[in-house]
Amino acid sequence: SAVISQKPSRDICQRxxxxxxxxxxxxxxxxxxxxxxxxxxSLTLIATANQGSEAxxxxxxxxxxxxxxxxxxxxxxxxxxxxxxEDSSIYLCSVMEGVGNTIYFGEGxxxxxx
Amino acid sequence: xxxVKQNSPSLSVQEGRISILNCDYTxxxxxxxxWYKKYPAEGPTFLISISSIKDKNEDGRFTVxxxxxxxxxxxxxxxxxxxxxxxxxxxxSANGNKLVFGAGTILRVKS
Numbered sequence: 001s002a003v004i005s006q007k008p009s010r011d012i013c014q015r016x017x018x019x020x021x022x023x024x025x026x027x028x029x030x031x032x033x034x035x036x037x038x039x040x041x042s043l044t045l046i047a048t049a050n051q052g053s054e055a056x057x058x059x060x061x062x063x064x065x066x067x068x069x070x071x072x073x074x075x076x077x078x079x080x081x082x083x084x085x086e087d088s089s090i091y092l093c094s095v096m097e098g099v100g101n102t103i104y105f106g107e108g109x110x111x112x113x114x
Numbered sequence: 115x116x117x118v119k120q121n122s123p124s125l126s127v128q129e130g131r132i133s134i135l136n137c138d139y140t141x142x143x144x145x146x147x148x149w150y151k152k153y154p155a156e157g158p159t160f161l162i163s164i165s166s167i168k169d170k171n172e173d174g175r176f177t178v179x180x181x182x183x184x185x186x187x188x189x190x191x192x193x194x195x196x197x198x199x200x201x202x203x204x205x206x207s208a209n210g211n212k213l214v215f216g217a218g219t220i221l222r223v224k225s
Contacts, residue, residue: 001160033212042203043158043215058212092157101210102148105157 002027004106006093012112013083020079021109023093028073031096033103034066038089046091049076083113117141118206120216129225133191137204137216140185144206148213149178149189152201161202162189194223
């Protein structure tokens with residue numbers, strides 16, 4: 001499976017600021033996704049990062065709060081804007097590949113908002 | 115609406131015994147099911163999957179069973195090892211669309 005690297009792995013941010021998370025994949029992939037796992041909860045899909053066009057957001061997530069870039073088939077960024085403590089979460093980049101469209105995850109980026 | 119449910123928040127098993135993790139779903143359109151394992155401070159790791167055209171898939175110590183009529187799947191780990199202690203997520207998708215995850219089950223394997 002593809003190797004997925006995320007930066008930063010962990011950060012503590014002040015409320016009202018923004019954090020941009022980078023995701024680098026070691027091979028070209030068509031489908032890239034951003035998930036969130038809030039404390040004690042399951043994984044929730046934020047959006048599908050589309051190469052060369054706007055991301056497709058799930059219900060409850062908007063572009064102003066979670067702008068996403070996908071400049072090529074190996075890289076994507078997720079920005080979490082105007083941070084509040086409720087944004088404290090693990091943010092996970094993932095790709096879909098292989099027979100059956102299995103999704104593989106990066107190591108995650110742990111965000112704490114203070 | 116929680117389409118994928120893992121009703122057991124935690125499970126404790128003795129080393130060497132079988133671990134059985136359960137998952138129920140409500141959407142009859144789901145045709146692909148996966149299990150992920152997650153250690154603290156790491157991203158989820160894909161374990162095993164099963165297509166709806168099968169009722170069993172085996173990979174080493176891990177076997178997934180699918181009962182479509184009951185909309186139920188289970189993950190069997192045998193023999194269980196202390197390194198298997200983690201959170202296990204069940205996930206499902208329909209027609210290659212987005213994965214829907216369950217809430218997870220914490221497995222503790224005692225040595």
